[in-house]
Amino acid sequence: xxxxxxxxxxxxxxxxxxxxxxxxxxxxxxxxxxxxxxxxxxxxxxxxxxxxxxxxxxxxxxxxxxxxxxxxxxxxxxxxxxxxxxxxxxxxxxxxxxxxxxxxxxxxxxxxxxxxxxxxxxxxxxxxxxxxxxxxxxxxxxxxxxxxxxxxxxxxxxxxxxxxxxxxxxxxxxxxxxxxxxxxxxxxxxxxxxxxxxxxxxxxxxxxxxxxxxxxxxxxxxxxxxxxxxxxxxxxxxxxxxxxxxxxxxxxxxxxxxxxxxxxxxxxxxxxxxxxxxxxxxxxxxxxxxxxxxxxxxxxxxxxxxxxxxxxxxxxxxxxxxxxxxxxxxxxxxxxxxxxxxxxxxxxxxxxxxxxxxxxxxxxxxxxxxxxxxxxxxxxxxxxxxxxxxxxxxxxxxxxxxxxxxxxxxxxxxxxxxxxxxxxxxxxxxxxxxxxxxxxxxxxxxxxxxxxxxxxxxxxxxxxxxxxxxxxxxxxxxxxxxxxxxxxxx
Amino acid sequence: xxxxxxxxxxxxxxxxxxxxxxxxxxxxxxxxxxxxxxxxxxxxxxxxxxxxxxxxxxxxxxxxxxxxxxxxxxxxxxxxxxxxxxxxxxxxxxxxxxxxxxxxxxxxxxxxxxxxxxxxxxxxxxxxxxxxxxxxxxxxxxxxxxxxxxxxxxxxxxxxxxxxxxxxxxxxxxxxxxxxxx
Numbered sequence: 264x265x266x267x268x269x270x271x272x273x274x275x276x277x278x279x280x281x282x283x284x285x286x287x288x289x290x291x292x293x294x295x296x297x298x299x300x301x302x303x304x305x306x307x308x309x310x311x312x313x314x315x316x317x318x319x320x321x322x323x324x325x326x327x328x329x330x331x332x333x334x335x336x337x338x339x340x341x342x343x344x345x346x347x348x349x350x351x352x353x354x355x356x357x358x359x360x361x362x363x364x365x366x367x368x369x370x371x372x373x374x375x376x377x378x379x380x381x382x383x384x385x386x387x388x389x390x391x392x393x394x395x396x397x398x399x400x401x402x403x404x405x406x407x408x409x410x411x412x413x414x415x416x417x418x419x420x421x422x423x424x425x426x427x428x429x430x431x432x433x434x435x436x437x438x439x440x441x442x443x444x445x446x447x448x449x450x451x452x453x454x455x456x457x458x459x460x461x462x463x464x465x466x467x468x469x470x471x472x473x474x475x476x477x478x479x480x481x482x483x484x485x486x487x488x489x490x491x492x493x494x495x496x497x498x499x500x501x502x503x504x505x506x507x508x509x510x511x512x513x514x515x516x517x518x519x520x521x522x523x524x525x526x527x528x529x530x531x532x533x534x535x536x537x538x539x540x541x542x543x544x545x546x547x548x549x550x551x552x553x554x555x556x557x558x559x560x561x562x563x564x565x566x567x568x569x570x571x572x573x574x575x576x577x578x579x580x581x582x583x584x585x586x587x588x589x590x591x592x593x594x595x596x597x598x599x600x601x602x603x604x605x606x607x608x609x610x611x612x613x614x615x616x617x618x619x620x621x622x623x624x625x626x627x628x629x630x631x632x633x634x635x636x637x638x639x640x641x642x643x644x645x646x647x648x649x650x651x652x653x654x655x656x657x658x659x660x661x662x663x664x665x666x667x668x669x670x671x672x673x674x675x676x677x678x679x680x681x682x683x684x685x686x687x688x689x690x691x692x693x694x695x696x697x698x699x700x701x702x703x704x705x706x707x708x709x710x711x712x713x714x715x716x717x718x719x720x721x722x723x724x725x726x727x728x729x730x731x732x733x734x735x736x737x738x739x740x741x742x743x744x745x746x747x748x749x750x751x752x753x
Numbered sequence: 754x755x756x757x758x759x760x761x762x763x764x765x766x767x768x769x770x771x772x773x774x775x776x777x778x779x780x781x782x783x784x785x786x787x788x789x790x791x792x793x794x795x796x797x798x799x800x801x802x803x804x805x806x807x808x809x810x811x812x813x814x815x816x817x818x819x820x821x822x823x824x825x826x827x828x829x830x831x832x833x834x835x836x837x838x839x840x841x842x843x844x845x846x847x848x849x850x851x852x853x854x855x856x857x858x859x860x861x862x863x864x865x866x867x868x869x870x871x872x873x874x875x876x877x878x879x880x881x882x883x884x885x886x887x888x889x890x891x892x893x894x895x896x897x898x899x900x901x902x903x904x905x906x907x908x909x910x911x912x913x914x915x916x917x918x919x920x921x922x923x924x925x926x927x928x929x930x931x932x933x934x935x
Contacts, residue, residue, distance in 0.1 A: 331797050335839070342839075349839035354800045356793035363793075509775045516779065520786060658842035 300512065303504035305491030308511035311385070312489070313518035314378035320519040321371050322477065324526075325409075326470065328364040336416070338462035340455035343418035344540040345656045351537050352653040362530035368410045370526055372555045375403060383610050386598030387490035388590040390497025395483040398476055400587045405473050412465040414553060418458060420641065423541030424550030426461070427453050432563065435575050453543065493598040538645040549637050551628070558620035561627070565620075582613070678748025681741055686733060695752045701730060708750030716746045810834050811918040814850060814910070820858050820917065826851040826874045826881070826892055828863070833921050846921055848908065849874060849881075851893055860910040860919045861894045867901040869926050881905060902929040 279287055287293045304312070335354060337346045350357040379399075382388055388396040415426040430453070434444040449456025488500065495502050505511070542548075552560050559579075566574025593606050600607045628634050682688055682695070690701035697703030711719065719727070720735045720742060737745060796803075812831040820827070826849045833844050846863075849872075853859040861881075865872045870885035880897065881890040888899030896904045909920040925932045 327794065331794055334798060345839050353804075353839075355796040355803060357797060357800075359793050360797050509772075509779070512779065513775075516783065520782075523786065523790065653839075655836055655839055655841040658837065658840045 300506065300508035302485065302489065302507040304489045304507060304511055305495045305500045305502040305504050307503075307505040308507075308514055309492070310514055310518070311381050312511060313515050314374050314381055315484075316515035317518050317522055318371065318374050318378060319477065321367055321374060321522065322473065324523075325364060325367045325371070328360050328367065329466070329470075331360055332364060333466065338416070338458055340418060340458050340541075342656065343416060343458060344537075347417040347419075347537055348653055349655075351534075351649070358534045359530055362533075362535040363526055365535040366526055366529055368413060369553070369555070370522060371406055372410065374522075375406060379403070380610075380614075383589075383606065384600045385490065385493055386497070386593070386600070386603060389594070389596070389598060390487065390490070392483075392487045392490070392497070393590040395480065395487055396590045397587060398480040398483055400583075402473065402476050402480060404583075405469055405476060409465060409469050409473070410553065410555070412461040412469065415458060415461045416465065417537055418541050419538035419645075420541050420545065420548050421538050421550065421645075423453065423543065424548050425552045426457070428550050428560075429552070429556075430457075432575055435571055437572065437576075490598075493600070495598070496596060497598060498596065536645040536649050538641070539648045547637065548641065549634060551638070554621065557624045558617045561620040561624035564624075564627075672747070672751070674744050674747045675751045677741075678744035678746070678751075681737070681745050682748055687745075690731070695749070701732070704749055705752045708752060713743075713746050713750060716749055717742050720745065811911070811913075811920050814848065814860060814917040814919050817858070817912050817915050817917050820850055820852070821856075823850065823852045823858070825876065825879075826861070828874065831919060831921065847871060848919055848921070849894075849905075850917065853893060858910070858917060859893070860908045860917070862906040862908050862921075862924070864906065864923065865901060866903050866906060866924065866926065866928075866931075867899070872905060902927065903931060906931050 279293065283293075332350065335346055335350050335357070337343060347361070350361055352358070382396075382399075411426075411429060414429075415422045430444055430448055433447060434440045436443055445451055447457075447460065448454070449460050490497060491500060491502055551557065563571065563575050566578075589606060593603060597603060628638060683693065688695075690698060691704050692698050695704035695707075697705075707716065720737070723732055723734065735742075735745075810833075812833050814829050814831055829848055829850055830845050831848055833846050835842060835844060848863055849861040851859055851861060863871050865883040865885065865888055867883060867886055867888050870883050872881045872883045872888070872890070875882050879892060881892070881894065882888070883899065883901070886900050888901040889897040890901075890905050891897055894905030894907065906922075906924045908922060911918050923934045925934055
């Protein structure tokens, strides 16, 4: 057996052509190709094995589209939405690339599920493959982290509120919860620092970790060898082997092609929507996470109140640990799924519950007419926003606006003219913002009534006189106008 | 060791012709798909090459009455609205308003057609003189001496509701004729 595994085929030793020989002598490319392509697969190539390469392909697609999107994206709360809008509405192929990137995240979640399901059903984690499984668990967590951090970056209503809820869950962690939340958000509230942090995680930290763990995962996979079908022994493979190239390569390429096509078709015909810019003060917005987080969201509704720590943090944490520990307690040689009822049934129940919670969430939203109405309004707002032409952001370097802000109220407008023309603006600033000569007048209307202000203008207090405030020489109508203007300063 | 060395199907692949044919199929299909995928990426990155430079808007120079009794060139600062990618900004630029005879006005760009320095009007010498390489022009912008290969660039201008307006444009440096930079 060992002999057939290691024997080189005759055609592999064909003489290399001139330039390949030159390259091979310097790089050893031939043995590298041999290492990569002639990997033995016990029992031969199968369509069931394509998910790993599909994930690798999707990851590369995310890296490439992500780098391109970064050409135009600016991670700051005052520009992020404008730049994503610019990408979606102005830049050639921008909407398509953004859609491929956003739907790519969904495709990765689907393929992760298929990859994990295949591994579980085939018992491919058996036979000294614990670390391979663990590195996969880390990859799963990192990918979910990518989906979570990437969701905020467009800074539209949906992104903002979903991430606000997501980061609120973290504060549930005992003892360090609120500190952890502040650390993640860059402050107690969501803001531009949150966006910077999420951006750095999404673009530098998590991709770096992902590349490291993918390399580890592939290395450990090649060290342990392909597990083959369920009848194969996980420790000492006995089945005849087939090389990775060309059959499995063909299947993997076919699957990747299918993924590309599906992604391109969806991205082209159902491009992702960008909603209106986030308005943190909007109290009517109902946030909903991406569909694969929806069951988790529904679960938090079920375990609210005093159960939220147990249900929201402890139980998911225990489940994750249990999941990671599968190869440590399911250790036998038996790989057929019907002979491993505990693991298979446990996984099936979990998937059924997760899907059920998701369905329940959809059902809840659809059956509550208030929620359904608001969700429909939010959807329509997104559709309307996408139809509007792109509006460039006015640069802050524009020349200062007219010193007197126009006001619809003629009385206030008249008062503003008096304020700007008289000596008031010299000391209190053109808009009553205050200078080193005199204090700000903004908010003075909340402090004093109109009568009191009119009185103070004509009867200065000792502090006002000491401060150099001159006497005011205005008739009753002018005083009323000036007071109206002062009270309008906010 | 009674099991066959290889799964059926492997044998046929070992025929050299078959193997190299397969390899070519992989290379061709892979190449075609990669090329197709590169199209949106290239379009996306090369967008600035294809983007239509937006029509420069008209800027106010001043009321036409102010220039009624103009004896010589006068410098004016204008605000130019421009779109800078995803933001719009207002930049300031200098132009010269010069009398063009019989009450007509013409607006000259202050950018020297040589290498782009700001040309100055020197009243004493009755000449526009570029401080960088000494190009000189008459009061109407005609070329007199120095390295520039053409006269100062006249800008499109019009009078609307008594206001002189100008459309700021840039022209290719060093050229003998006035060619707008697209």
